[in-house]
Amino acid sequence: MGVTSPLKGQSHSRxxxxxxxxxxxxxxxxxxxxxxxxxxxxxxxxxxxxxPHPNQEEIANETPCNYTYGRWVHDKMGPLxxxxxxxxxxxxxxxxxxxxxxxxxxxxxxxxxxxxxxxxDPNTFFNLLSNKxxxxxxxxxxxxxxxxxxxxLATVSYPKLVYxxxxxxxxxxxxxxxxxxxxxxYWSPFLVKGVEKSKTGPDHNELYVDVVDERWGSDLExxxxxxxxxxxxxxxxxxxxxxxxxxxxxxxxxxNHTEIGFYDVMRKAIKTALKAIIERKSTDGxxxxxxxxxxxxxxxxxEWDKAGACPKTKPYEEGEKMVExxxxxxxxxxxxxxxxxxxxxxxFKGLRLETLDVTKLSLMRPDGHPGPYMYPFPFANGVxxxxxxxxxxxxxxxxxxxxxxxxxxxxxxxxxxxxx
Numbered sequence: 001m002g003v004t005s006p007l008k009g010q011s012h013s014r015x016x017x018x019x020x021x022x023x024x025x026x027x028x029x030x031x032x033x034x035x036x037x038x039x040x041x042x043x044x045x046x047x048x049x050x051x052p053h054p055n056q057e058e059i060a061n062e063t064p065c066n067y068t069y070g071r072w073v074h075d076k077m078g079p080l081x082x083x084x085x086x087x088x089x090x091x092x093x094x095x096x097x098x099x100x101x102x103x104x105x106x107x108x109x110x111x112x113x114x115x116x117x118x119x120x121d122p123n124t125f126f127n128l129l130s131n132k133x134x135x136x137x138x139x140x141x142x143x144x145x146x147x148x149x150x151x152x153l154a155t156v157s158y159p160k161l162v163y164x165x166x167x168x169x170x171x172x173x174x175x176x177x178x179x180x181x182x183x184x185x186y187w188s189p190f191l192v193k194g195v196e197k198s199k200t201g202p203d204h205n206e207l208y209v210d211v212v213d214e215r216w217g218s219d220l221e222x223x224x225x226x227x228x229x230x231x232x233x234x235x236x237x238x239x240x241x242x243x244x245x246x247x248x249x250x251x252x253x254x255x256n257h258t259e260i261g262f263y264d265v266m267r268k269a270i271k272t273a274l275k276a277i278i279e280r281k282s283t284d285g286x287x288x289x290x291x292x293x294x295x296x297x298x299x300x301x302x303e304w305d306k307a308g309a310c311p312k313t314k315p316y317e318e319g320e321k322m323v324e325x326x327x328x329x330x331x332x333x334x335x336x337x338x339x340x341x342x343x344x345x346x347x348f349k350g351l352r353l354e355t356l357d358v359t360k361l362s363l364m365r366p367d368g369h370p371g372p373y374m375y376p377f378p379f380a381n382g383v384x385x386x387x388x389x390x391x392x393x394x395x396x397x398x399x400x401x402x403x404x405x406x407x408x409x410x411x412x413x414x415x416x417x418x419x420x
Contacts, residue, residue, distance in 0.1 A: 064413060065115035067406045068357045072315040072364055075109040079397030080120060086151035086396070088159065088174075092374040093144065095395035099377040102313050105367040105395065110402045120405045122156040126179040128411050129225065133182040137216045138229035139189040141296055143170075144393050145229065146185045149404045150174065151396060159183065171215070184223075186216035189233035191273035197236065204252055205238040209268040212276040220280045220288075227356070227407070228273060229293040231330055232392060234262040242268070267333045274341040278351060287350020289414070291407060292338045294359045295330035297323075298392040299366040310391035312366040323360050331359040354410055358403050366391075368399040 083089060083096030096103070110117055136146040150159055159174035163184075170187030189196070193213050195206040220226075239257060240247040248260030270292065281288040300308035323331060338355040345351040372378040374390040394400035 065112055065117070065409065067110070067112050067117060067409075068360055069114075070110055070112040070117075070361065071318045072108045072361075073111045075107050077109075077119070078106045079401055080122075080155050081151045081397055083396070086154055088147055088150045088154070089396045090143065090147055092390060093147070093370055093393055093396045093398075095370050095373045095398070098370070098373040098375065099380075100370075100373040100395070104313060105365075105399075106397060108315055108365075108399075110361050110399075110405075117402070117405055117409060120152050120401065120408055122153050124412065125153060125408050126157065126176070126181065128408075128415055129181055130179040131181070132224040133184065133222055134225045134227070135184045135186060135216065135219070135223045136227045136229070137186045137188050138191065138227075138293075139187075139231070139233050140393060141231070141293065142227065142229035143185050143187075144396075144400055145227065145293065145403050146183065148394075148396055148398075148400045150183065152401065152404060153183075184219075186219075188213045188216050189230060190269050191228060191230055192269045202239075203237070204249075204255075205233070205236055206241065207238055207265065207269070208241045209247065209265055210242050210272055212272055217276055217280075220277060221284050221286070223288065224286070225289040225291075225411075226277065227291045227293060228270075230266070230269065231295040232298075234266045234269075238262070238265075240265050263329060263333065266330070267337060270334065270337040271340075274337060274353075275344075278341060278345050278348065281351060282345075282348035285350075287352075289411065290341075290351070290353045291356045291410075292334050292353075293356040293403065294334040295327060296358060296362045296392075296394075297327045299369060300389070300391045308391065309387075309389045310366055310369045310371050314367050316364045316366065321363055323363055327359060327363060331357070352414055356403060356406060356410075358406070361402060362399060365399040368394050370395055 083094045083098075109119075136142040136149075153159065153176065157176050157178040159176055161172065162175045162182075163171070163173035165171040166187060171185065173182060173184040175182050188194075190205070190207050191213060193208040193211040195201065197203050197205050216226075234250075237249075237251040239249045239252055239255065240260070246257055247265070249255060249257040250259065250262045250265070252259070274290070274292070277288060277290055299310040299312070301310060302308035335355050335357065338353060342353050345353055370390040370393060372387045372389050373395075374388065374393075378384070378387050
């Protein structure tokens with residue numbers, strides 16, 4: 001009987017492997033794509049790809065990070081969740097489920113110029129805010145940010161909807177039983193008392209700039225952290241009141257009121273809201289954490305109501321786009337009013353205030369909006385002549401998740417400083 005040489009056997013084995021390898025790869029590729037699309041984010045990466053979480057001593061000894069300046073860098077990990085795993089995404093921002101074909105916008109992270117911004121850790125958020133009530137107050141950007149937070153937290157603990165009221169779910173509340181955390185959203189697009197334009201009422205908004213909106217103001221005694229967000233609604237026609245009299249208006253031809261624009265009115269609204277928070281929370285003894293989100297620019301190429309679109313598929317590079325014009329003015333108002341409020345709050349214990357300055361990092365993400373995918377599969381029947389685009393709000397998941405990353409890092413630093 002002949003004996004097969006070991007080397008000949010190994011050669012035959014290698015040859016067979018080479019022949020089978022392409023077929024194995026072709027078989028695995030669709031499986032990998034399917035797995036990566038629907039569960040893309042838990043894959044382990046090398047330690048060089050993951051940002052370490054600083055320990056308490058490092059946080060205490062560091063200069064506080066300025067998250068305003070930085071750049072978007074490619075990130076292999078992608079977001080914590082996707083459109084098929086989070087049940088609280090507003091329909092118009094569920095870009096993946098609506099068929100957006102390019103998913104590259106999911107794989108970027110904000111890298112501040114002089115520090116790192118760790119990945120959002122839901123467990124850290126739960127531990128820092130156990131037994132607290134967090135409220136998002138403002139316009140649809142506040143709601144967009146709220147839904148981002150809910151999606152990231154839901155990867156660890158399920159939020160139960162415990163209250164809803166108003167059309168389009170403008171007033172809602174969830175409860176995380178695991179840590180007794182309540183998260184609410186209050187629709188208040190001006191922060192102050194206002195009457196919104198409607199088909200049955202005036203065709204302009206009416207604002208009372210010196211009176212806080214009690215739809216959220218009356219609940220302040222039960223709120224431990226509030227995130228305020230306004231801006232885009234001030235661009236609409238409006239009549240303004242102060243002290244019971246007409247102050248002026250913005251774009252109100254035919255009403256015989258003085259045109260005063262909206263910048264000073266927005267400033268007054270922010271001032272009124274922050275003053276109400278400080279006065280009411282300084283007397284109840286419970287304290288409060290306050291974030292004011294700065295203006296989030298839109299990215300319409302063309303007029304928003306005349307087929308304007310946001311077709312870009314990647315972030316701007318550093319220096320390619322500057323914060324200027326209205327975006328810069330709106331941002332400055334938020335920062336200046338928050339800094340003034342900080343001075344006022346220093347005389348009271350338990351009040352912590354911070355601007356969530358997202359204007360630049362948001363400006364650099366023209367690829368992060370729903371665009372035509374605010375509706376399901378907008379091109380299913382071919383390219384239409386006119387397709388409505390949303391170039392204001394953000395896809396979920398998307399760049400707005402970064403806003404909540406920054407919120408968590410500020411809270412973490414506050415916690416360490418307070419323990420010291």
